[in-house]
Amino acid sequence: MFNYFPSIKSSDLVEGFVSPEEFLYQIKSGEDYANKVLEAREIYKSNKENYTLFKQTNLPCYSLNFTFNKIRSNDTINEASGYIYLDIDNNLEIELGNPLIFASWVSLSGHGRGVLVKVNGLNKANFSYTYNEISRELSIHSDNGARKATQVNVLSYDPDLYLNNTSNTFLAISKKDQYSTKKTKKTIGTVMGSEFHNLRFDNLDELIENIEFDGEVIYDFKQKIKYADAYIPFGGYQEGYRNNGLCGYAYQVRALNPKVNFKTLYNLLKIVNQEQCHPPLHNFKIRKIVESVMEIKNFAPIMNKTRRFVYNKDYQLNVSQRKSEMMRLINAGRTENSKIKIENAIYDWDFETMGKITQKGIRSITGLNLKTIKKYYPLYKSDIKLLNDNYAKNS
Structure with a gap:
């Protein structure tokens, strides 16, 4: 169900409920409000300020992401509607055939689109992440201003409203799961x-x-080194990507474990299928995938990741400690680079063009911040004095 409100100006208190079917029928039929929507579009063409005022006061609006307990706020969210609303400004040409799109219509201004996508597991904590992920999946530039759990959508009119009742359902990922499938790797042994x-x-x-x-x-390593990783993308595999995704995953696991047997790989893939495929494939398809992967004669891991730092296994570091160590080395590298730039500038100094060596002169050559130059200047002060004195004697 969706909550509805008399207008944006009066959208603090819930007026009532409508079903998704009723909401979409209102947009398609224009019943009761078509003339006002058409009037709003004419106003939009000539005066944006008047359009905003008209929009905020003359048309009802709806909360399409969540329902609320009497008051519309983050603290009074009642439950997810089962859908997420994405707002697209100044773009009417989107790929309506994408299997994720449940419904889409021309927006109130007539220059953008509204999009509804079915979602499972949506909540206040994962809303922004899910909004961004679906936008990426649809290859659209959605309005960041509408990326709010409490967002309302003003009623529009579009007799050509697009509707796909068999659209795919996107699985919203909880905040704790927003990382690539190291989760699968760490928990698979306990399963x-x-x-x-x-x-x-x-x-x-x-x-x-x-x-x-x-x-x-x-x-x-001082540079990014390639390595192979069997991983699963954020959100797992949606319909249309499951077969290829599981084939690639199974191949990579086998390439990393040349002696793995059929039973082990099959059991592993069954778990991944159940936990990461939406919806899961039938087990006979999983068996076919494993059979085809096990038949491959010449295989090698695909070097699909890069890494600059590796950690000593003798130390048990948490994520925060690893980041701290990594930043320490990065900063040390920056220090060395800064020193090298300063040294090169000093010892390759063009006295005929630049005159004596100065901190501002070093900055103009190296492009370093003056504070950085002042920090390391004492290390070279005696050499600079010697070079400057020699220049003064010979000039």
Whole structure:
């Protein structure tokens, strides 16, 4: 159900409820309000300020994301409507054939579109993330100003309203799950005992095995190094992407574990299918995928990720500690780069053109911040004095 309100100006208190079917019928038929919508579009063409005032006071509006307990606010959300509303400004040409789109109509101004998508698991915490993810899936630039759980949509009129009753349902991801499938990797062993305990889901061990950490917590390659990772994208695999997604995942797991047997890979893929495919495929299709992957003779891991830093396994670091160590090395690298730039500027100084060496002169050559130059200037002060004195004697 959707809540409705007399107007934007009077949208604090819930007026009542309408079904999605009633809401869409009102847009398509224009019953009661078509003339006012057409009037709003004429006003929009000539005076945007008058249009805004008309829009806020003359037409009813609806909350399409959540229903509310009497008062429309984040604190009074009652439940999700089962849909999410996306607002698109100044663009009428979107791909209506996308299987995620349940309904779409021309907006009140006549220059944009409203889009409804079916969603499971939507809540206040994951609303913004879900709004952005669906926008990305639809390849649209949705209005960030409408990215609010409490957003209301002013009634429009579109006799050509698009409706797809068999559209896909997007699975909203809770905030704690908003990371790539390290979740699957970490929990898979506990789901079915020790069967997956020895499986590799990346080949970072190959990067680390020849590194001499010398007691250090972290190692910096100084550049991004490619490695292979069996991962699942945010939100798992939606309908239309499940088969290819699971094939790629199964191939990568087998390539990282050349001795994996059919039973283990099949059991792993069944779990991934149930947890990450929306909706899951039938098990006979999972079996076909595993059979085809196991028949591949020449296979090698796909180097699909990059990493600059690796961590010493002798230390048990949490995420915060890892980030801290990484930033320490990055900042140390910046320090070295700054020093090298200053040194090059000093020892390659063109006295004929620049005159004596100064901090401002170093800044003009290196492009470094003056505070950075002042910080390291004392390290080179004696050399600079010597070079400047020599220049003064010979000039």
